[in-house]
Amino acid sequence: MKQNELLKQVREFFTQYLEEKKQRKTPERYAILEEIYKRNDHFDAEKLFQDLNKKEHHISRATVYNTLDLLLSCQLVKKHQFDNNQALYEKSFGYKQHDHIICKDCHKVVEFCDPRIHQITTKMGELLKFKIDNHTLILYGLCESCEKKRKAVSS
Amino acid sequence: MKQNELLKQVREFFTQYLEEKKQRKTPERYAILEEIYKRNDHFDAEKLFQDLNKKEHHISRATVYNTLDLLLSCQLVKKHQFDNNQALYEKSFGYKQHDHIICKDCHKVVEFCDPRIHQITTKMGELLKFKIDNHTLILYGLCESCEKKRKAVSS
DNA sequence: ATCCCTGCAAAGGGTTTGCAGACGC
C-alpha cells in the first residue's frame, strides 16, 4: 500500500532529523507526524489538535504547536497564511511543488502547477540579487458554482 | 505638485463611494485616507493608529480598523498577510500592480513586476474555471547583504 | 540521573465587538 510506504519514509526522515539535531524521539511527535501524513487537506492547528485527541490518549496544544515548528524546520510540513490570521498547514514530503487558487465565497482551495512560476523566481532572484528559496502564489476569485450563485441572486 | 493631485483624486473617489453606499463622510475617514496616501511603505494598523495620533486630535483604533475595511472594499487599499499574523496594508489607487520579495533575515520588502504572472492567472482561471480577480505572489529568500552576513558567520 | 519535552493554564498580541455618547445628514 502506497500510504504505508510514504509513512515509513517520512518517519525515517524525521528520525534522522531528530538525531542530527539531538532532539528526543517522543511518541507524541510521531503521532502528530502520522496524523498529518494521513490527511490530504489544509488544516489548522486546532483541527489537528482535535483530531489527534479523538484517537490518541492525549496530546496538548502546546505540543502540537511545538511539533509543527519542528516539522516546518525540517520541511516536512508547509505553513500557509491565507486570508485570515489563522495559519493553515499541509504535508510537503514527496508532494510536488504547487500553488493555490481560492474561492472568495466558498473558500474552496484548489492546487495547481505552472512552470512559469519557477522562471519568475529565478529571474527575479538574479535581477534583485536575492537568493530565493521559497514562494507563495495565491489566486483569489470565484469558482464556477459560486459565480453562478452570484448571478442567480443579482438577476 | 503630483502628491496633491493624487490626494485630490483619491478623496473624490472615496467620496463617490461613500455616497453610493450611503455612508457618512466623517473627518476621521478622510484623515485616515490622507495619512495612508502620504505614506509609501507597508504599514500595520497599529503604526497607522500611532502616526495618526501624533498629528490628529484623536482617532481610535476601532475607527482605524473600520475605515481600513471600508478602504479595502472600495480597493483604495490592499491588505497583505505576509509571514506573521499581523496584516500589512498599502495604498493601491494609481499604483501599478506589483508583487513582493521579502528577505527572511532583515525582512526588507522589495516590489517587482513580471508579466508572466498575468499569463498564469489568465491561464489557470480558464483551466480551473475560476473567475480570478486578485492574486498574491511572495518570494522569500536572502537579500545580498544578509547572505554575505550569513557566510561571514559560518566561515 | 539528567534535562528536554509535555501538559496545563495563563499571558500575549492583533483584531473585533458592545455600548453609550456624538455628529453627519
Next chain:
DNA sequence: GCGTCTGCAAACCCTTTGCAGGGAT
C-alpha cells in the same frame, strides 16, 4: 431629530510562554 459612526474597553481568537512533573537518553 434620526440613525450611524466614533471612542473606549472588554472580549476574542490564535499562538506563545512559564512552570512543574514525567519520560527519553
